[in-house]
Amino acid sequence: MPELPEVETVRNSLKEIILNQTIRSISINYNKIIKNVSEENFISSLVGQTFLDIDRHGKYLIFHLNDYYLISHLRMEGKYLIKNEEEINKHEHIIFTFDDFNMRYHDTRKFGTMHLYQKNINIFDELPLKNVGYEPFDNRLTIDNLYNKFQKMKKPIKTTLLDQKIIAGLGNIYADEVLYSTRINPLTQTNKLSREDVEKILNASRKVLKKAISLGGTTIRSFVSSHDISGRFQNELLIHTKKTCPNCRKEVAKIYVGSRGTYYCPDCQPLR
DNA sequence: CAGGTCTCCTGCTAGC
DNA sequence: TGCTAGCAGGAGACCT
Known part of the structure; x- marks a missing residue:
């Protein structure tokens, strides 16, 4: 499943291929991916538009075209494939055709989303980006800022993260x-964390994501084979899906927090 | 506003 | 061996 580092890799890979490419036609095989405009509107708006840049905000890709922003979330299974054959796989839902090849949005579980906005709209005021805060790298996200927010939250820190x-x-x-x-x-109530804990969390988030991004960037030849990504990332994981704690060698616990599978070491991460 | 639950969808797995 | 029921998982919608 693509997380921020994989999305960053997709962004960089796609930039090499689709920048300055003009959309000649679009075919949509499953339209529920597109959230805020009709299928007809999506097609008529984007045909003739050229990809000028690709940005990322959190796990969202932001495609810059002449007159529009296309915002794409891959969720668990989404990927962009570059092809030039005729045959269409049943999981290829949206196909952008350029002069010499096409780009296909492929998503086995159909959970991914696309939003289309005209460029005169501030996309950070609209769904889905209005619900996305600052990344850990963004210096607008400060310890005080985060600590203040945490004070009001009683849910488990895992859920907050x-x-x-x-x-x-x-x-x-x-x-x-x-x-x-x-x-x-992971079950610690968010408002019970100290300012020092918040600082640690922020620092760890930066470190973990930065490392993953740098790894994603170096291990991936092509976004086409997204399997390579998850394979490599798994080598770097210390706790998620592990059986034994790398620190104390004791058994890792698996619990559910907010219905998300959660791994932690009861010894090294005691509930305070 | 905070927080809980339901929903979307399908490949995969456990269990028969 | 073949089948089915149940599950996982980001984030929006909706409700309390």
Whole structure:
């Protein structure tokens, strides 16, 4: 499943291929991916538009075209494939055709989303980006800022870390990794964390994501084979999906927090 | 406003 | 061996 580092890799890979390409036609095989405009509107708006840049905010890709922003979330299974054959796979839902090849949005579980906005709209005031806060790298996200927000939250810190409005970019896997590296129990009530804990969490988030991004960037040849990504990332994980704690060698616990599978070490991450 | 639950969808797995 | 029921998982919608 693509997390922030994979999305960053997709962004960089796609930039090499589709920048300055003009959309000649679009075919839509499953339209529920597109959330805020009709299928007809989507097609008529985008045909003739050229990809000028690709940005990322949290786990969202932001495609810049002449007159529009196309905002894409891959959720668990989404990927962009570059092809030039005729045959269409049943999981290829949206196909953008350029002069010499096409780009296909492929998504087995159909959970991904696309939003289309005209460029005169501030996309950060609209769904889905209005619900996305700052990334850990963004210096507008300060310790005080985060600590103040945490004071009002009673839910488990694991759940808080998955809330994109609070910190953008952490998914289920990285939330576990961040909590493990800070030795904080995932069930700890968010408002019980000290300012020092918050600082640790912020630092760990930066570190974990930065490392993953750099790895994603170096291990991936092509976004086409997204399997390579998850394979490599798994080598770097310390706690998520592990059986034994790398620190104390005791058994890792698996619980559910907010119906998300959560791994932690009861010994190294005791509930305070 | 905070927080809980339901929903979307399908490949995969456990269990028969 | 073949079948089915149940599950996982980001984030929006909706409700309390």
